[in-house]
Amino acid sequence: MKQIPCALTIAGTDPSGGAGIQADLKTFQELAVYGMSVITSVVAQNTTGVQNVHHIPIEMIKEQMQSVFSDMPVHSLKTGMIANESMMRVIVEQLSKTDAYYVMDPVMVATSGDPLIAEEARDFLKEQLLPLATVVTPNIPEAEFITGQKIHDINDLKAAASEIVEKHGARAALVKGGHLEGDAVDYLYDGNTIHTFHSKRFDTTSTHGTGCTYSAAITAYLSKGFPLYEAVNKAKQFVTAAIKHSFPLGAGNGPTNHWGIREERVEQ
Ligand SMILES: Nc1ncnc2c1ncn2[C@@H]1O[C@H](COP(=O)(O)OP(=O)(O)O)[C@@H](O)[C@H]1O
Numbered sequence: 372m373k374q375i376p377c378a379l380t381i382a383g384t385d386p387s388g389g390a391g392i393q394a395d396l397k398t399f400q401e402l403a404v405y406g407m408s409v410i411t412s413v414v415a416q417n418t419t420g421v422q423n424v425h426h427i428p429i430e431m432i433k434e435q436m437q438s439v440f441s442d443m444p445v446h447s448l449k450t451g452m453i454a455n456e457s458m459m460r461v462i463v464e465q466l467s468k469t470d471a472y473y474v475m476d477p478v479m480v481a482t483s484g485d486p487l488i489a490e491e492a493r494d495f496l497k498e499q500l501l502p503l504a505t506v507v508t509p510n511i512p513e514a515e516f517i518t519g520q521k522i523h524d525i526n527d528l529k530a531a532a533s534e535i536v537e538k539h540g541a542r543a544a545l546v547k548g549g550h551l552e553g554d555a556v557d558y559l560y561d562g563n564t565i566h567t568f569h570s571k572r573f574d575t576t577s578t579h580g581t582g583c584t585y586s587a588a589i590t591a592y593l594s595k596g597f598p599l600y601e602a603v604n605k606a607k608q609f610v611t612a613a614i615k616h617s618f619p620l621g622a623g624n625g626p627t628n629h630w631g632i633r634e635e636r637v638e639q
């Protein structure tokens with residue numbers, strides 16, 4: 372029988388459906404990957420921001436991971452919002468026991484500006500989780516935190532991607548230029564080469580969950596066996612279509628369209 376690609380997300384929730392676990396599972400489903408989830412925090416949030424957060428007890432996060440890993444194949448996994456150091460510790464423990472590809476989205480602050488992880492957990496994330504990543508996918512503020520350097524332009528983006536691998540120990544780094552002006556350009560450094568992923572910028576405020584969706588698509592393509600460069604290239608097309616076909620839902624930063632890639636195929 373053909374092997375079913377199986378991917379796991381370990382992250383927080385978004386009841387309004389644009390980011391977090393919900394965005395990840397929608398993305399896995401859209402890419403015909405069997406999706407699984409371990410919830411770290413239940414977040415009351417929507418397009419306008421975060422209203423409240425309830426953290427799942429550590430023991431329960433551990434048990435969810437055991438339920439999955441003791442019974443199911445996990446070909447790739449991603450982490451998103453991991454709110455504090457105790458959660459990070461149990462996740463590191465589990466990650467050291469699997470050889471699944473690991474996509475780390477170093478989520479720190481929501482698009483709305485609300486913090487999603489404790490300030491004091493950031494160093495642990497950088498020092499203990501990052502070196503385990505097959506690829507880490509920081510946006511500009513996250514890359515600035517990891518490198519300790521300000522990013523003003525695309526040369527700084529490229530330098531940050533190299534530094535995150537050479538100095539901080541990730542196997543590869545994809546630094547996203549979504550927060551710069553001009554075209555939406557991201558750089559992947561895999562230890563050998565800097566690759567560029569380019570799209571035009573769409574004039575939209577519907578960017579809630581773009582980072583989650585992008586990293587989930589990379590995770591999905593890795594579970595299907597694509598090499599990293601191919602996985603990121605295809606995921607960039609997926610997130611670009613999701614932004615291009617997004618809808619003005621909610622009063623704040625709207626969600627993306629997780630079936631946007633299907634609309635592209637119809638238009639061709
Ligand atoms: N307005 C836009 N038009 C096209 N692509 C965008 C736009 N905003 C962000 N992107 C792309 O969306 C992806 C997510 O990037 P970014 O917004 O930087 O991440 P995050 O959601 O983590 O802050 C990247 O590929 C980025 O280049």
Ligand SMILES: Cc1ncc(COP(=O)(O)O)c(N)n1
Pocket residue numbers: 382383384385390391392414416451452478480481482487578579580581582583584
């Ligand atoms: C649970 C959760 N995880 C992550 C994000 C970040 O979203 P974005 O992709 O817009 O940075 C979020 N808003 N909520």
